[in-house]
Amino acid sequence: MQSNPLLFPSKPHYEILDGLRGVAALIVVAYHLFEIYAVEPYYTVPIINHGYLAVDFFFVLSGFVIGYAYDDRWGKMTMKDFFKRRVIRLQPMVVLGAVIGAICYYFGDGTMFPHIGETPVWLLLLVMLAGCLLLPTAVPIRQPWNEMFPLNGPAWSLFYEYIANILYAVGLRRLSKRWLTVFVLLAGLLIVGQAIGSEAGSIMGGHELTGNHVRLGLTRVLYPFFCGLLLFRMGRLIRLRGGFWLCSLFLALLLFFPRPEVSWQNGLYECVAILVLFPLIVLTGAGSPIRGRFSVSVCKFLGDISFPLYIIHYPIAYLFYAYVAERKLTIGESWPLMLAVGVGCVLLAYAALKLYDEPVRQWLRNRFLRHKAN
Known part of the structure; x- marks a missing residue:
């Protein structure tokens, strides 16, 4: 009898990193709800001016966690095993996000997205299938936006x-x-080069299936992800008392920081945040102790809902945009609804986690990772 190489003992989580992922996800939800009030020429979202940089922070976290989870398993784990594990971890919620996006789609018809009513059901189902498989599409069913995933932008x-x-x-x-x-x-x-050298002075982008956005998407993932991997391998963590709360505050300040009026200054700010400050936050979060039942519970809850919240909130944000645009509401008029939508997204994410994501992932692990030994 030979032991199954796919069965690895679970590694302990970095609780603070889980909590920080949840903090970033909450800020992303708030950023997207304020997005309806973005102003040109640089699509500046009020209050949460740099909320889009949370994606780059996510990438740093992901690289660090991938190194921690898998670096020492190669040799006992094949490439096929690795991809199985990643698909099982991510794909169930991707599918749910696409399905929720399709359900919400037609309810958003109106001033904001006037072409929704002209979309045939077969085309909507085709785009939903592409979304479930995480295959980008250039089908323009949500004009005037041209997202590669038009049912669920993020x-x-x-x-x-x-x-x-x-x-x-x-x-x-x-x-x-x-x-x-x-x-x-x-x-x-x-x-x-992108942040300082571009006319906009920003790294924002990557969500469209065009040459410029594809280049932006690759630019945004390569440094943060592999910087996170390098940080793990270096093993030089920063220990700080109250690390979760201080890191959360610092992360929020970075994402709320006002956009400088001069483009190259904004680009410089984004460079410092992505190249230096986000890695320091990850090192501090990974190296700091967490004490107290309340802090542990907060980190666990935020970590649990972080991915479901990130991947399912935007279809609901589309409906919020449509409602606000139809009625031409100001921030002062819409903030109670905005708050209710945000809370509703958190509740929906928790329900999706408990009723769908965790059971489905457990079934997939039992089905595809726990074969009987020969």
Whole structure:
């Protein structure tokens, strides 16, 4: 009898990193609810001016956690095993997000998205199927926006996270710390070139299936993800008392920071945040102790709902946009509804976690990862 190589003992979580992921997810929800009031020329969202940088923070977290979870398993784990585990972890909620997006789609017809009523059901179902499989599409069913996932916009970041996972598994995991450092530095130059060198002075983008946005998506994932991997391998963590609360406050300040009027200054700010400050937050979160039942409970709850909240809230935000645009509501008029939508998204995420995500992932693990030994 040979033991099953797919059965690995569970590793303890970095509770503070889980909590920080949840904090970032909450800020993303707030950012997207305020997005209806974004102003040009640089699509600046009021109050939560840099909320889009939460995606780059997520990528740093993901790289660190992937290194922690899988670096020492290669040799006992095949590439197929790795991809099975990643698909089981991510894909159930991706599917639910696409289905919720399709259900919400027609309810958003109106001033904001006037072409929804013209979309045939067969085309909607086709786009939903592509969303369930995380296949980007250029089908313009949500004009005037041209998102690669028009039923659930934030799925674009999961698409690029999958790409980073593939690059890690196929070859980059084999890089020594020295060569991984070189790769990360080169990827950082892409961030600098985009943030400071572009007319907008921003790294914002990646959600459309166009050459410029695809380049932006790859630029946004390569440095943060593999920087996170490098941080794990270096093992030099920062210990700070009250680390979760201080890191949460600092992260929120970074994402709420007002946009400088001069483009290159905003680009410089984004570079500092992505290249330096987000990695420092991750190192502090990973290295700091967490004490007290309340702090532990908060981190666990926020970590549990973080991914469901991120991947299912945007279809509901579309409905909020449609309602606000139809009635031409100001922030002062819409904030009670905005708050109710945000709370509703959290409750829906928790329900999705307990009633769908956890049971489905458990079934998939039992079905595909726990084969009988020969």
